[in-house]
Amino acid sequence: MFKLIFKTAILSLFRRKMRTFLAIFMIATSLWGLMVMLGIYDGMMKQMIDNAVRSDSGDITIYCKDFRSDNEIKLHIKEPKNIIKEIEKNPAIKSHVQRVLSDGLIATAKYSKGVKIFGIDLEAEKKQAKLDSYIKEGSFNFGSRNRGVIIGATLAKKLKISIGKKVILSAQNSDNEINSIALKVTGILKTNNMHIDGVGVFIPLKKAQKFLGINGVMQISMIFKDKNEIPTFQNTMRKKFKNLELFRWDELYPALMQSKAIMEQYSLISYVLIFFVAGIGIFGVVLVSVLERLREFAILQAIGTPFKMVAQIIFLESLFIGIVGFILGCILGGGTLYYFYIYGLDLSAFSAALDEFGMDAITYAVIKSSYFVTGFFAVLIAVILSVIFPLHLLKKSKPIEVIND
Numbered sequence: 001m002f003k004l005i006f007k008t009a010i011l012s013l014f015r016r017k018m019r020t021f022l023a024i025f026m027i028a029t030s031l032w033g034l035m036v037m038l039g040i041y042d043g044m045m046k047q048m049i050d051n052a053v054r055s056d057s058g059d060i061t062i063y064c065k066d067f068r069s070d071n072e073i074k075l076h077i078k079e080p081k082n083i084i085k086e087i088e089k090n091p092a093i094k095s096h097v098q099r100v101l102s103d104g105l106i107a108t109a110k111y112s113k114g115v116k117i118f119g120i121d122l123e124a125e126k127k128q129a130k131l132d133s134y135i136k137e138g139s140f141n142f143g144s145r146n147r148g149v150i151i152g153a154t155l156a157k158k159l160k161i162s163i164g165k166k167v168i169l170s171a172q173n174s175d176n177e178i179n180s181i182a183l184k185v186t187g188i189l190k191t192n193n194m195h196i197d198g199v200g201v202f203i204p205l206k207k208a209q210k211f212l213g214i215n216g217v218m219q220i221s222m223i224f225k226d227k228n229e230i231p232t233f234q235n236t237m238r239k240k241f242k243n244l245e246l247f248r249w250d251e252l253y254p255a256l257m258q259s260k261a262i263m264e265q266y267s268l269i270s271y272v273l274i275f276f277v278a279g280i281g282i283f284g285v286v287l288v289s290v291l292e293r294l295r296e297f298a299i300l301q302a303i304g305t306p307f308k309m310v311a312q313i314i315f316l317e318s319l320f321i322g323i324v325g326f327i328l329g330c331i332l333g334g335g336t337l338y339y340f341y342i343y344g345l346d347l348s349a350f351s352a353a354l355d356e357f358g359m360d361a362i363t364y365a366v367i368k369s370s371y372f373v374t375g376f377f378a379v380l381i382a383v384i385l386s387v388i389f390p391l392h393l394l395k396k397s398k399p400i401e402v403i404n405d
Contacts, residue, residue, distance in 0.1 A: 019285055020321060026281040027325025027382075028332060030274045031375050035333030038267050039365035040345060045263055046366055048192070049249070049256055054129045055191040057249040058097070058221035059230060065243050067218060073102060073174050077244070078216040086237065087222060092229035095128040096222035097121065100208040104171035106151070106201055111159045115151075115201045117171055119208020119217075128223055131189060131202075138163040138187035146204045148186030152197035156188045163188065169201065174213040181211060271378055278325075279382035283389070286318050290390040297394060311391050315383075322383040330372055340365035 014020070053059065062083060067075040077083065080098055087096050100119030105112060122140065125131045132140035135150075142148035149167060151159075161167065163185055170180040183203065191197055209215060224230055234246045250257045290297070297310050344362040 016289065019288070023281050023285040023321045024325040024328065027278045027322060027379065028328035030278045031326060031329025031379070032332040032336065034270055034274050035329070035371045035375065036336050036340075036365075037270065038371060039333075039337040039367060040340065040363060041263055041266075042368065043340070043345075043365040044363050045256075045260055047363065049253075049260070051192045052253050052256060053223070053249050055131065055134065055193045055196055056129075056221070057247070057252045058128065059224045059227065059249060060222055060233065061247050061249075061252060062220040062222075062237070063218065063245050063247070065245050068245065068247075071103065073172070073212055073214060076100075076214055076216045076218045077220065080217050080220060083220055083237075083241065083244070086240065087220070090229075090233065092224050092226045092233065094223045094225045095124075096220060097124040097128050098205065098217040099219040099221065100205060100212065100214070101218040102171050102208070102212055104169055104201065106155075106159065107168045107170070108159055108161055108165065113155065113158060114199065115155065115169075116195070116199045117169065117208065118200060118202045119205045119211075120202050121205045128221070131191075134189040134191045136188050136190040138185065140187055140189075142204050142207075143184065143186050146207055147183055149183040150187035150189055150202040151185060152200040153188050153190035154194075154197040155199060155201070156185070161185055169203070171212060173211070179211055179213075181207075271374060275378040275382050278379070279386050282318055282321055282382055283386035285321065286314060286387055287390045287393075289317065290314060290394055294394070294397060298397065307395060310394065311387075314391060314394075315387050318383045318387045322379045326376060326379045329375065333371070334367065337365045337367045337371075341367055 062077070064075045064077050084096070084098075087093055098121065100117070102117045102119075104115050104117045106115045107113075120131075122131075122142070126140070131150075136153050137156075138150075140150070142150070149169065151161075151167075156162070159167075165185050167183055167185060168180055169183055170178055173179050189197075189200075189202075191200075203211070205217075209217075224233075230248065234248075237244060237246055300310060301307060341364060344364045346362050
């Protein structure tokens with residue numbers, strides 16, 4: 001019986017080939033456009049988060065208690081070695097870095113600006129943050145005598161300085177005295193982390209400690225191999241070190257989390273809107289098909305064909321359109337996303353605008369199984385909803401009256 005129903009449904013669709021093709025084409029292009037749009041947007045968000053995690057916060061950042069709120073030099077981690085021992089014996093942690101942080105002032109002959117001073121170890125940053133990959137001009141070093149400075153690209157543009165230029169860096173030390181030091185720009189980096197690119201100034205870790213008159217560090221940042229171990233690590237460290245505060249990256253960058261949440265809502269709305277349009281397309285095809293074949297269906301029912309069988313024929317027609325459209329959409333969407341995943345989408349023409357939002361000029365798409373799963377259920381729901389009214393219309397019709405008309 002099912003074989004007969006299936007064959008009838010397929011033959012009915014091929015009676016109006018162009019109409020069937022247009023409905024399939026509409027579903028396929030809708031799904032393709034939606035998948036590409038979501039893959040690109042999710043790729044942008046992933047890159048923004050990766051940039052923030054790699055260049056600054058890591059998965060977890062440790063500060064001395066109250067440093068985040070007061071930002072005072074005295075609130076630094078005085079014995080980082082004890083913490084480093086705990087970190088190094090934890091197999092779930094991939095890498096870690098120590099940093100000295102301080103507010104300061106950078107000045108040239110013509111310009112000056114408030115900055116964030118980062119005292120860093122180049123090798124540790126190279127391993128964890130891959131800061132060397134962000135170098136836009138110059139090199140990733142502090143010169144032969146460690147009297148160099150690496151600054152953010154946006155900051156360099158505002159100060160109108162280039163590689164080899166001298167700057168004066170000033171900051172208040174632990175004795176509340178103002179210290180100044182002359183440095184030469186050895187590198188300019190662009191991380192697309194607006195905070196770092198706009199105010200970041202990097203100097204050697206030991207020089208920063210001497211400059212500020214401290215022996216410890218302000219920040220210890222780490223990246224985990226296994227993200228599931230983060231809550232356990234947080235609880236353990238909080239119990240052992242009462243004077244420390246541990247923050248996840250999402251706690252340090254709430255704006256990114258908010259953007260991510262907005263993007264998820266946007267994705268949901270996009271699915272609803274696009275497949276509402278697709279549903280209307282299927283509905284139109286089914287409705288016209290039913291209205292054209294009212295007499296045919298009336299004759300079938302008049303000779304004893306159950307309405308259930310007629311309904312199954314109509315439903316299979318809609319399902320065939322939806323499934324074929326879904327498969328074609330997945331092939332087109334998946335193929336396009338794979339291309340952008342490998343080669344990226346070049347948005348260099350809009351780089352100036354993207355820089356304002358901390359986005360990369362070349363965006364690499366992501367491919368998630370949820371795109372295909374959600375798309376399948378969206379098509380299935382659209383198919384089911386599109387046949388309800390035509391079937392209701394058919395059920396209300398009286399076979400004898402339709403045949404006699």
